[in-house]
Amino acid sequence: MQSRLLSAPWTRPAVRAATPRAGRVAVFGGTHGNELSGVALVGMWVKDGAEIQRSGVATTPFIANPRAVERCARYVDTDLNRAFTAENLSALSGDELPYEVRRAQEINRLFGPKGTADAYDVIFDLHNTTSNMGCTLILESSSDHFVLQMVRHVQKACAPAGCSVLLNEHPLLKYSTSRSVAKHPIGLEVGPQPQGVLRSNIFESMRLILKHALDFIELFNCGVEFPACSVDVFRVLERVDYPRDANGNITAMVHPHLQDCDWEPLSSGDPMFQTFDGRTIEYQGPGPVYPAFINEAAYYEKQQAFVTTRRETLSACAVRKLQ
Amino acid sequence: MEPLSLPALRRVAVCGGTHGNEMTGIYLVQEMQRKQRENGDNTWPAYVKTVLSNPKAVKECRRYIERDLNRCFTSAILSSSITETTPYEVQRAHELNAILGPKGSSEAFDLVCDLHNTTANMGVTVIAYTTKDYITMHIFKYLQAKISSVPVRLLMLDIPIPDAYSLESVGKHGFALEIGPQPNGVVRADVFNVMKEALLLALDWVQLFNSGSKMEGGQVEVFSFQKSVDYPRDPETRQITSAIHPQLQDKDFCLLQAGDPLFLSFSGETTTYQEREPLYPIFINECAYYEKGVAFQLVCKRTVNIPPVQIQKD
Numbered sequence: 036m037q038s039r040l041l042s043a044p045w046t047r048p049a050v051r052a053a054t055p056r057a058g059r060v061a062v063f064g065g066t067h068g069n070e071l072s073g074v075a076l077v078g079m080w081v082k083d084g085a086e087i088q089r090s091g092v093a094t095t096p097f098i099a100n101p102r103a104v105e106r107c108a109r110y111v112d113t114d115l116n117r118a119f120t121a122e123n124l125s126a127l128s129g130d131e132l133p134y135e136v137r138r139a140q141e142i143n144r145l146f147g148p149k150g151t152a153d154a155y156d157v158i159f160d161l162h163n164t165t166s167n168m169g170c171t172l173i174l175e176s177s178s179d180h181f182v183l184q185m186v187r188h189v190q191k192a193c194a195p196a197g198c199s200v201l202l203n204e205h206p207l208l209k210y211s212t213s214r215s216v217a218k219h220p221i222g223l224e225v226g227p228q229p230q231g232v233l234r235s236n237i238f239e240s241m242r243l244i245l246k247h248a249l250d251f252i253e254l255f256n257c258g259v260e261f262p263a264c265s266v267d268v269f270r271v272l273e274r275v276d277y278p279r280d281a282n283g284n285i286t287a288m289v290h291p292h293l294q295d296c297d298w299e300p301l302s303s304g305d306p307m308f309q310t311f312d313g314r315t316i317e318y319q320g321p322g323p324v325y326p327a328f329i330n331e332a333a334y335y336e337k338q339q340a341f342v343t344t345r346r347e348t349l350s351a352c353a354v355r356k357l358q
Numbered sequence: 359m360e361p362l363s364l365p366a367l368r369r370v371a372v373c374g375g376t377h378g379n380e381m382t383g384i385y386l387v388q389e390m391q392r393k394q395r396e397n398g399d400n401t402w403p404a405y406v407k408t409v410l411s412n413p414k415a416v417k418e419c420r421r422y423i424e425r426d427l428n429r430c431f432t433s434a435i436l437s438s439s440i441t442e443t444t445p446y447e448v449q450r451a452h453e454l455n456a457i458l459g460p461k462g463s464s465e466a467f468d469l470v471c472d473l474h475n476t477t478a479n480m481g482v483t484v485i486a487y488t489t490k491d492y493i494t495m496h497i498f499k500y501l502q503a504k505i506s507s508v509p510v511r512l513l514m515l516d517i518p519i520p521d522a523y524s525l526e527s528v529g530k531h532g533f534a535l536e537i538g539p540q541p542n543g544v545v546r547a548d549v550f551n552v553m554k555e556a557l558l559l560a561l562d563w564v565q566l567f568n569s570g571s572k573m574e575g576g577q578v579e580v581f582s583f584q585k586s587v588d589y590p591r592d593p594e595t596r597q598i599t600s601a602i603h604p605q606l607q608d609k610d611f612c613l614l615q616a617g618d619p620l621f622l623s624f625s626g627e628t629t630t631y632q633e634r635e636p637l638y639p640i641f642i643n644e645c646a647y648y649e650k651g652v653a654f655q656l657v658c659k660r661t662v663n664i665p666p667v668q669i670q671k672d
Contacts (some may be wrong), residue, residue: 078597079624107648165541229477229541231645235601235622284388288547309547311389312401332543336419 056256056356057156057181057219061095061146062087062245064161066116066213067333068103069230072241073161073223087245089253099142099160099213102134107231109333110135116160119211124149139213147216158217159248161241164226165332166341167295170198170240173222174268175215177204182219183351184261185251192247196240199298200268201327201344208271208342221248227295230332260355269298269325269344276338278308278316287316289330289340297327301343308340361572361666362492367468367531367564371407371458372557374473376428376525377646378415379542382553383473383535403561407467409457411525412450419543421646422447428472431527433520436461459528462519469493470529471560473553476538477645478654479608481509482556485534487522489514489580493531495664496573500563501556508552511611513640513657514582535560539608542645567669575666581611581657584637588651590621590629599623602643602653610640614656621653 064077080087080096087094098104100115112133123136124143146155170193172186190198201224203209214220223244228237255261277285287308293301300323301307308316318324324343328334331341372390374383387410390402402408410416412427423446430436430451436459440449459466476483482505484498495512502510513536519527526532535556540549567573589598600621606614614620615636621629637656641647644654 075598075601075624165544227541229539229544229645231542231648232477232643233598233601234607234643235604236607238601238624285385285545288385288545288550291547291551294546294548309551311385311550312393313551330544330546332541335543 056091057252058092058256059095059155060092060157060159060249060252061097061155061217062159062161063097063099063213065101065104066099066160067109067114067162068100068105069107069109070161070163070228071231071233072163072225072228072238074098074104075233075238076161076242076245087249089249089256091256092249092252094249097146100135100138109230112136115139116212117210119143119149119213119215123211142213143216149216155217157219157221157252158214159245160212160214160220160222161245162222162224163228163230163237164224164328165229166297166328166330167227168199168224168297168327169226170196170244171201171222171224171226171327172198172244173201173203173224175203175209175212175220177202177268177270177349179219180352180354181255182221183266183349184255184264184354185221185248187264187266187351188251188254188261189244189247190266192250193244198244199327200266201271202268202347202349203271205271205273208274223248255354255356258356258358260353261351263353264351266349266351268347268349269327270347271327272324272343272345274339274342275307275326277335277340278310285335286310287314290315293326293341294330297329297341298325300324301326359575359666361575361668363670364493364667365468365670366568367493368405368568369407369467370405370469370471370561370564371409371467371529372471372473373409373411373525375413375416376411376472377421377426377474378412378417379419379421380473380475380540381543381545382475382537382540382550384410384416385545385550386473386553386557401558403565406561407458409454411454411472412447414446414450421542426646427451428524430523431455431461431525432523433461435523454525455528458525461528467529468531469564470526470532471557472524472526472532472534473557474534474536475540475542475549476536476641477541478610478641478643479539480536480610480640481511481538482552483511483513483536483640485513485515485524485526485536486532487515487517487519487527489578489662489664491531491533492664492667493567494533495578495662496567496575496667497533497560497563499576499578499664501559504559505552505556509611510556512578512580514580516582567667570669572666572668575664578662578664579659580662581638581640581659584656584658586650586652586655587620589648589653590623598648600627600629603628606639606642606654608642610642611638613637614639
């Protein structure tokens with residue numbers, strides 16, 4: 036049975052007539068001020084946005100955390116990409132609120148409100164990671180068929196170059212991202228790239244993925260039907276922290292055999308950490324699991340050395356713009 | 359050839375966290391301190407003093423708080439007066455000078471080794487001020503002979519010691535161990551293992567020298583700083599308009615010749631190397647140098663002879 040795509044409320048999918056097309060799209064850069072691909076791309080598009088325009092859709096480039104960008108820091112007071120909780124968005128505004136909470140409220144006014152029919156249709160959020168994850172699309176829902184079809188389109192357009200898909204629907208590990216303000220949030224994560232550094236190949240890869248994603252939206256808005264398909268994803272299972280001492284200091288590093296091996300199978304008995312005096316600590320757990328975000332700089336303070344994922348195939352219904 | 363007679367190296371300092379987000383030195387110094395406290399392991403000799411240079415920056419995992427500590431060790435800055443408005447790092451430089459120096463005096467530590475990381479693909483690079491510091495030259499030669507997993511090179515800054523601005527210039531002899539590539543805020547096990555190996559080898563050499571061995575001289579290849587090259591920037595906003603070209607990225611110490619690509623602009627144009635003299639690029643795309651207006655530095659290569667050395671007999 037053919038599914039009609041519409042803009043369903045973000046809380047649950049529902050077949051109900053609403054905006055007939057994906058008319059309002061935003062591209063966020065600098066949600067983290069030291070992840071420079073997005074900062075450079077959006078900075079460029081704010082001056083001249085011709086490259087990201089498509090017929091039938093207005094695409095807004097937007098620097099999400101300008102103060103952090105100015106300092107080339109991840110954030111000023113608190114991580115903007117964790118700040119879009121219901122509690123923060125409804126907090127009484129005032130100067131005593133952390134900068135990023137006030138910024139989240141402003142972004143919610145401009146691109147939301149989150150969860151309502153007035154929210155933007157799509158937000159692409161551009162990120163970099165120090166992990167060797169290549170090009171990764173990050174999804175927050177396994178039942179957003181519009182996004183699944185977009186992902187499929189991007190993967191086919193990128194081939195033979197790969198594009199991994201990370202699905203974070205974990206009830207505890209899922210977090211309130213800046214893009215979650217939109218009906219269809221999509222994270223673009225490209226690495227490895229150090230914080231505060233702009234690598235040309237990473238910049239161009241991100242630019243190309245976004246181009247394919249915007250092409251999909253244009254085709255969709257023109258009435259192209261995308262037939263039912265399946266999409267291979269990596270579903271987040273759990274966060275694995277570094278071994279730490281009683282004071283919370285790390286006592287081991289990601290093992291050389293695990294370093295840079297994002298998306299490769301990790302099985303029980305495989306090296307996982309190496310202590311500072313050279314001892315190996317092995318992964319003990321059900322497997323194989325597929326680690327991601329291995330040795331991401333920003334996650335030391337979030338108690339995460341890597342996340343484990345499992346492979347899953349999602350089914351996407353056929354999708355066509357409501358006539 | 360008769361060896362050059364030099365005093366023993368009795369007081370050796372190993373410093374980490376001069377930049378608070380260059381993690382290898384920070385974890386290595388902390389590990390050394392832990393082992394020295396425990397005393398059950400003699401990996402790290404007791405006579406080696408370990409120093410966490412910029413503890414406030416380490417706590418915040420930032421390069422510095424107010425000013426780059428590793429530019430604060432010129433004789434001029436070290437002899438300036440401290441007031442309430444003196445930046446934190448200048449005050450800290452004075453403290454470190456009191457602990458490890460005073461710079462230029464007979465009380466200064468014999469050898470200071472400062473541990474650094476770079477986001478550039480520079481392998482192990484030993485950084486020193488003068489080819490006349492034969493202790494440092496010998497240690498470099500020893501490291502290069504013994505370390506096979508990564509390239510080991512010597513970068514000479516050729517600055518007179520009073521104008522030398524970095525921490526290791528406080529000791530009678532000193533060098534920085536710069537290892538990359540590694541992102542800020544990250545500790546990679548492979549980089550840690552190489553830095554630990556290099557440091558142990560340096561201390562081995564000190565032990566051999568102090569015990570009276572004649573350390574053979576020879577030829578040493580040296581890279582000398584020539585100049586820095588900035589990113590192409592928008593003339594009004596000073597924002598960068600190009601990235602290091604993919605063919606230059608990660609090609610530290612690979613000879614650049616006229617016509618070789620340097621930058622790729624966001625709109626797809628390539629800038630090429632126009633100098634007549636081929637030179638070697640280093641610190642290519644070092645994170646901390648964006649704010650210093652440096653996309654990469656250019657160095658030339660030469661060979662220097664170092665004499666054999668032996669400990670001075672009392």
